Amino acid sequence: MRRGRYAPGAAASAQLSSSRAHRLQPTLWFKIALLSNCLAGQLAFGAFSLLPRGTLRTRDRCGVILRAEHSPEGLWSARPEDREMTSAEMQLRFERNGFCHVPSFLTVPEASSLAQELAHVQSLEICEMAALQHELRQHVAPALARSCRTTQDCKEMLQKYEKSGKVKFLQYFNLHRHSALLRRAALSPRLALWAARLLGVSQVRLYQDALFMKYPRHGPTRWHSDLALAPFDTNAFVTVWLALTPVPAKGGAGLRFAQGSHRDYTLQYHSDLAESYTQDDLSSRYLIAEGTDLEPGDATWHHGWTLHAASPLDRSARSPRVAWAISFVASDARILPEESLSIVQEAEDSVSFRPWIGKLRPGGRAEHAMLPLLPVEA
Ligand SMILES: O=C(O)CCC(=O)C(=O)O
Numbered sequence: 001m002r003r004g005r006y007a008p009g010a011a012a013s014a015q016l017s018s019s020r021a022h023r024l025q026p027t028l029w030f031k032i033a034l035l036s037n038c039l040a041g042q043l044a045f046g047a048f049s050l051l052p053r054g055t056l057r058t059r060d061r062c063g064v065i066l067r068a069e070h071s072p073e074g075l076w077s078a079r080p081e082d083r084e085m086t087s088a089e090m091q092l093r094f095e096r097n098g099f100c101h102v103p104s105f106l107t108v109p110e111a112s113s114l115a116q117e118l119a120h121v122q123s124l125e126i127c128e129m130a131a132l133q134h135e136l137r138q139h140v141a142p143a144l145a146r147s148c149r150t151t152q153d154c155k156e157m158l159q160k161y162e163k164s165g166k167v168k169f170l171q172y173f174n175l176h177r178h179s180a181l182l183r184r185a186a187l188s189p190r191l192a193l194w195a196a197r198l199l200g201v202s203q204v205r206l207y208q209d210a211l212f213m214k215y216p217r218h219g220p221t222r223w224h225s226d227l228a229l230a231p232f233d234t235n236a237f238v239t240v241w242l243a244l245t246p247v248p249a250k251g252g253a254g255l256r257f258a259q260g261s262h263r264d265y266t267l268q269y270h271s272d273l274a275e276s277y278t279q280d281d282l283s284s285r286y287l288i289a290e291g292t293d294l295e296p297g298d299a300t301w302h303h304g305w306t307l308h309a310a311s312p313l314d315r316s317a318r319s320p321r322v323a324w325a326i327s328f329v330a331s332d333a334r335i336l337p338e339e340s341l342s343i344v345q346e347a348e349d350s351v352s353f354r355p356w357i358g359k360l361r362p363g364g365r366a367e368h369a370m371l372p373l374l375p376v377e378a
């Protein structure tokens with residue numbers, strides 16, 4: 001069974017053409033947001049005054065926002081080009097390949113305000129602690145994770161293990177639960193349109209978001225499929241991975257995809273690969289689509305069963321690769337039956353669904369306020 005992020009790469013990424021004419025200096029905002037984040041924590045985000053009108057400030061502390069709200073028009077609305085791009089041809093290509101690449105999924109201002117908000121929320125102590133403790137729990141020991149009391153302590157503990165290559169990124173789960181702006185983005189009509197069309201369903205729910213910060217000292221993201229870590233009994237699950245820093249094709253740590261692996265029914269039955277969580281080379285079984293150059297605001301989408309991975313960053317990289325990944329599930333999905341559920345509850349993403357899974361019945365509908373419905377396309 002495919003459980004846990006494990007480890008394999010040339011091919012037909014379903015590339016969409018789109019103009020890059022308005023991409024002037026897109027990285028500047030990201031550099032400012034991330035650099036100021038490193039240097040001065042929350043104070044640095046006085047840069048909020050740079051946000052375009054109509055965007056929301058997040059709370060100062062990491063308070064959980066429980067109120068369900070749909071995005072008003074304007075924040076990541078579905079543009080005419082989104083409707084054009086999600087054509088039947090595109091849907092067919094996604095269905096065949098299990099992934100696609102969408103340049104300029106976000107405009108430069110959208111991407112820059114998103115990056116600033118993420119940099120702010122991720123630097124809040126409660127969010128940073130959660131991410132550090134999650135990595136310690138995964139790669140070191142649960143007791144050690146519980147014993148570190150400050151972010152500084154946790155960072156020092158983690159540093160020892162980063163040398164082993166086992167730490168592949170810092171992962172900040174569900175920041176949308178701590179920021180009105182992120183929540184509006186994650187529930188936006190644009191994401192709703194793409195997710196539902198790529199899956200061929202009428203409506204989707206937001207399952208989780210995760211900010212992935214991969215530093216040059218981190219190891220590879222091993223081959224895995226996301227649905228193996230999620231508590232749903234469905235095939236209709238999709239993730240959008242939004243680049244927020246430039247991701248050069250070589251050494252920039254974009255995702256690689258095993259083409260068609262989401263429909264590889266025989267993998268579980270006839271292949272040793274299904275058991276091998278350290279397998280780095282899947283090229284005997286799949287065409288591997290290597291990453292292409294990505295700019296902030298570009299996206300890749302992958303199906304919940306598509307095997308994907310990422311190499312370590314080029315050692316000479318000076319700053320982390322930052323990506324925000326948001327996952328959606330069909331609105332009528334069910335929770336796994338008990339035995340399968342107990343397996344994913346032991347897996348590494350269980351921290352993401354722990355707040356609500358106990359309130360739902362194994363085998364029952366996945367309906368909960370923390371799995372909000374996205375708007376249906378008008
Ligand atoms: O960014 C990475 O290295 C991993 C991301 C990932 O696995 C995902 O978005 O599903």
Ligand SMILES: [Fe+2]
Pocket residue numbers: 224225226308
């Ligand atoms: Fe993944």
